[in-house]
Amino acid sequence: MTLASPPSALRTRPFGKLGWAVSEISYGAWALGGGAWGEQDDRESIAALQRAIDLGVNLIDTAAGYGNGRSEQVIARALAGRREKIHLVTKTPPLPGNWPPQPHERVEDRYPESHLRANLEERLRFLNTDCIDVLLLHVWSRAWNRDPQPLAVLEQFKREGKIRAYGISTPDHDQDQLNTLLAAGRLDVIQLVYNLFEQQPAAEALPLAQASGTAVMGRLVFDEGSLTGKLTPATTFPEGDFRRGYFGGDRVPRTVARVERIRDDLRDTPYAPAQAAIKFALAHPAMSTVIPGMRNLAQVEANVGASAAPDLPDALLERLRRHIWLRGNWHAGK
Ligand SMILES: NC(=O)c1ccc[n+]([C@@H]2O[C@H](COP(=O)([O-])OP(=O)(O)OC[C@H]3O[C@@H](n4cnc5c(N)ncnc54)[C@H](OP(=O)(O)O)[C@@H]3O)[C@@H](O)[C@H]2O)c1
Numbered sequence: 001m002t003l004a005s006p007p008s009a010l011r012t013r014p015f016g017k018l019g020w021a022v023s024e025i026s027y028g029a030w031a032l033g034g035g036a037w038g039e040q041d042d043r044e045s046i047a048a049l050q051r052a053i054d055l056g057v058n059l060i061d062t063a064a065g066y067g068n069g070r071s072e073q074v075i076a077r078a079l080a081g082r083r084e085k086i087h088l089v090t091k092t093p094p095l096p097g098n099w100p101p102q103p104h105e106r107v108e109d110r111y112p113e114s115h116l117r118a119n120l121e122e123r124l125r126f127l128n129t130d131c132i133d134v135l136l137l138h139v140w141s142r143a144w145n146r147d148p149q150p151l152a153v154l155e156q157f158k159r160e161g162k163i164r165a166y167g168i169s170t171p172d173h174d175q176d177q178l179n180t181l182l183a184a185g186r187l188d189v190i191q192l193v194y195n196l197f198e199q200q201p202a203a204e205a206l207p208l209a210q211a212s213g214t215a216v217m218g219r220l221v222f223d224e225g226s227l228t229g230k231l232t233p234a235t236t237f238p239e240g241d242f243r244r245g246y247f248g249g250d251r252v253p254r255t256v257a258r259v260e261r262i263r264d265d266l267r268d269t270p271y272a273p274a275q276a277a278i279k280f281a282l283a284h285p286a287m288s289t290v291i292p293g294m295r296n297l298a299q300v301e302a303n304v305g306a307s308a309a310p311d312l313p314d315a316l317l318e319r320l321r322r323h324i325w326l327r328g329n330w331h332a333g334k
Contacts, residue, residue, distance in 0.1 A: 010056030010307045015087075015288045016215030018165055018188055020133075022087060024282055025307050026059035027052050027300075028219065028291035032074050033067020036242040040295060042074050048300050049078035053085065055304045061191070061217060061291045062127075063091035063138055064119065069126045076128035088127055089189075089217070091138035091169060092119045100139050100171040107144040111137065113153045120157060134189050135163045139171055145180040151187075165189055167214070173328055175201045182208035191217040194287070196227055196262060196280050197325040210286035218281045218290040222274065225293075226255045229263060229273035258325060265319050271309065276320065278306040283317055 012021040031037035032045040049060070062071045072090060079086060094101060094110035101110055123132060135157065137150060154166040167189030170177050175192050182190065182205060190209055194201045198220070209216045222228050224246050233253040237244040247255065259273065266276055281290045292303045312320070 010304055012058075013288050015059075016188060016209075017213030018215060020087060021058075022215075022289050023056055023058045023307075024287075024289055025057065025278060025304050026061065026217070026289045026291045027057050028293035029060055029062040029071045029075060030066045031293050031295040032062075033065075033069075033071035035067045035070075035240075037293075037295070038238055038241045042070075042077075044296050045074045046078040048294055048296050049075060051297050052294070052300045052304060053078075053082060055300065057300075057304060058085060059087040059089060059133075059289055059291075061089045061219075063093070063136075064123060064126075065091070065093050065138065069122070072123065072126040076126065079128075083129055087133040088129065089134040089136065089191075090123050090127060090132055091136040092116060092123065093138045100173070101141040101143075103141060103143045105141060105143070107141070107147070107149055111150040111153075113150075116150060116153050116157075120162060124162065131161060132163045134165045134167060136166065136189065136191055137168045140168045140177060142174070142177050145178070148181060148186065165215075167191065169219075170205075176203075176205055179204050179208055182212055182214055185212040185214070187214050189215040189217065191219055191291075193220045194218045194281050194284065195221050195223050196277055196320060196323045197223055197258070197327070199321065199324040200326075202284060206284050206286035215288040216286050218287050221277050221281045221290045221292050223255070223277075226259055227262070227273060227277040229259055231256050231259070258323065262320065262323050265316070265323075269316060271312070271316075272302075274302060275306040275309055276312070278303060279309065279312045280317070280320055283312055 011024045013024045015022040031040060034040040060075055062075055095115050097110060157163045165188035167187040168178055169191040172193060178190055181187055192201055192205060224243055231252060233256050235252050263273060278290055281287055294300050294303055
């Protein structure tokens with residue numbers, strides 16, 4: 001399969017040691033599944049995907065779980081006749097159970113070979129393709145790093161020509177979960193959270209990925225939307241929208257207050273908050289691509305356009321690093 005280079009306005013980066021030239025801003029397609037993100041019109045999704053491709057996006061991130069395959073099937077429709085231009089990344093979940101898996105659970109119970117194989121066949125069918133560029137395991141446990149049995153099955157899928165590369169995605173609470181596997185060079189690709197609030201990967205995970213030539217996909221560059229600057233203290237989310245929980249309790253006003261401080265730092269600069277959020281994640285040299293979630297033409301055009309903006313100057317980057325937020329720590333607060 002040959003992959004065309006994107007138009008020059010959208011810059012590309014090497015995708016780890018795989019040698020692919022991937023658009024530095026790619027497509028996060030969770031919201032295209034509807035459900036957890038509320039109503040979504042498939043025609044709007046297809047128009048957004050096709051516009052992104054026209055602008056040079058050549059990687060799309062989706063998952064079995066995004067609307068029970070709806071996101072994958074919409075992508076397949078949008079890609080009719082253009083499949084060869086795009087790197088498709090999708091995710092296989094473990095068998096139903098705790099999410100994230102608990103430390104006492106056995107990997108062979110959650111990711112048995114029979115499940116991995118049946119799930120891959122469904123991914124190929126939903127995406128209407130005979131080979132997936134990257135298959136990620138959607139969630140993992142540190143307990144499984146010592147004997148990561150599913151990776152041998154994924155190697156076999158590569159030999160069979162059903163996938164070109166594989167990796168694992170970190171859970172929201174632990175961006176260092178895969179460090180052992182990264183240090184051992186066991187993964188082609190890792191997907192992790194890295195943004196103006198969650199900067200912990202800069203300590204270990206990103207340097208380990210860089211040293212081992214592991215491609216990095218940065219997710220949640222907007223912290224589920226807050227870092228675009230669009231939330232106000234009065235923002236609420238409808239019943240069924242997962243952000244009702246993510247921004248539950250007093251988190252909306254607390255988050256907005258922090259975003260306002262970021263906005264203060266951007267006041268005399270040419271960067272809008274969403275652009276700065278994208279540029280911040282891309283400023284780490286280990287980052288291969290960021291995958292902002294996008295659900296319409298306006299978001300595609302705004303986000304993809306950030307590639308053409310100048311890189312963040314060092315002094316501004318340094319200032320923005322101060323917005324790190326250790327939300328998982330009881331003493332420092334949520
Ligand atoms: N591996 C995993 O477990 C995992 C978990 C989460 C996400 N992901 C992947 O990472 C991708 C990105 O994460 P995410 O979508 O959850 O969060 P995100 O990128 O932090 O935020 C995306 C949301 O921000 C809003 N937005 C995007 N561009 C905007 C703009 N220019 N101006 C204003 N608002 C804008 C949109 O929401 P509204 O239009 O609704 O406001 C959009 O759905 C996902 O799509 C998915 O592919 C993976």
